[in-house]
Amino acid sequence: MAVYTDVSDKELEAFIGSYDIGALTSFKGIAEGVENSNYLVHTVGGPYILTLYEKRVRPKDLPYFLGLMEHLAARGISCPLPVRDRAGHSLKELAGRPAALISFLEGLWVRRPAIEHCAGLGRALAQFHLAGRDFAMSRGNDLSLSGWQALYDDVSASADSVIPGLREEIARELSHLEAHWTADLPTGVIHADLFPDNVFFLDDKLSGIIDFYFACNDMLAYDVAICLNAWCFEPDASFNVTKARAMLQAYEQERPLTEAELAALPLLARGAALRFLLTRTYDWLNTDASALVKTKDPTEYLRKLRFHQRVKSYRDYGLGEH
């Protein structure tokens, strides 16, 4: 949750005036989104979200993210749509930051996903993967294997101050993943951060997906592995196989997983757990106390990683024989 940038009255007025959306009637910072500053904007035409992109997002990636939202929306995926100004631009600047105005998506994210939410998520994830197939732009995943190594180098000296023994445990896992990681699986656009707070529901029906600022091109099954981590564990870090089965079966109704993807799932889930363990450890060590960000406990992902290390096959995630 974060609002980092103060916007002056005159700048804001000029910015909103460049769109054909009517006069501004309300402007409030939203306490959601860790990476960027988000504002709820009301105009006489309706509600919008204004995002100012802060330092963690590279400006050169923004056309990919905004273009992806337009691409997905045009293919029927419910996601925020960047608004174009009178000159046709969706990527603009405000208060010295890259900025975009996007449509407001109704819906609530579920604090504690139930089985039906996991099923809805699985279906939407597969539809997202299918809709992204003909997206023309490409962006590498800088938070995959080589990125993990770089993060490990950053945190290794202090990791044990976060959790005793963490340095050695990450190093061992990283060696394992380096030895076994694969790239030989179906690839495409992945969301790469499809946590419950990025998925909206209305009346327990999925109403939309938001926050495409980690999206990239990578193995589709890795996205599934991220969602296994993000959706299918209970608050006490126990794995809920019923939720996983619901998610995976719903996914497969839209896009069946290949044998190779299924076989790789435990490895991909370990990679996904390590990715969030590393970034949370990094954030834990590097978050400026004044940054208005609630730092998430890395322990959660260490426990998830240990679970996946014990998994023998994709069947442990609740899927029967294919």
Next chain:
Amino acid sequence: MAVYTDVSDKELEAFIGSYDIGALTSFKGIAEGVENSNYLVHTVGGPYILTLYEKRVRPKDLPYFLGLMEHLAARGISCPLPVRDRAGHSLKELAGRPAALISFLEGLWVRRPAIEHCAGLGRALAQFHLAGRDFAMSRGNDLSLSGWQALYDDVSASADSVIPGLREEIARELSHLEAHWTADLPTGVIHADLFPDNVFFLDDKLSGIIDFYFACNDMLAYDVAICLNAWCFEPDASFNVTKARAMLQAYEQERPLTEAELAALPLLARGAALRFLLTRTYDWLNTDASALVKTKDPTEYLRKLRFHQRVKSYRDYGLGEH
């Protein structure tokens, strides 16, 4: 800016369901309001603000605050109106906190008030004072003289770590105010925190006043003195007499100040400056780094206090002879 409390899905659903406002369609934490957790709530019926009252607000004061909003709204003051649930209650409980749903007020607060905003504020402040005259409830101002003494006791040992010499400077001012403070002026309901972020404008016209959680019964002219501090200084702490004149003249068009109030204005302005100097110093020393609150620099109010110490009469605030 703050969202302190996590609300579970089921609690929220039950809470919203107790009102006659339709189904919930969106729920977002707002990064505004230091004392409480505020959420933007959309239902099919429209937008609302949900406030959870955190520790700094005393539950026993809430009927005063909510009752005041209802009283003011009934008298034509544009302010949020508490929504009553099906059982007729406006003060409720959510996630273990006192909670209230209030109407959403369109408008923007002005980051840098201009002369016309100060005039609008002056007029609205007087109208607020007049509308509060027949409010039946009463609440003492716990941030007046005795409260300042208590705050001074809390911060005195560490004050010099915030600004060298601050302890002695506060002690001297406090002695002066104790010797000269008055109570013999017209009293009534005061807002007591009418800073620019609590006043909304649409098209440079004042559209509403929010955040009544410091409201209390005290001298009306003390509220004017707070606004002199909050609205009539430039970012470099220089006093803008044109803005002060605009504010005071607009106030007096609705409610002329008495000779005694005018004579006391410099003293009241010193008291108001000291009040915010003390609370900001206290917050500076006591804010938990994890509290997601941007702590405001106490220096600003030390400079304002020094300005008022040099003021000879109310004429220095831009008013001519009465």
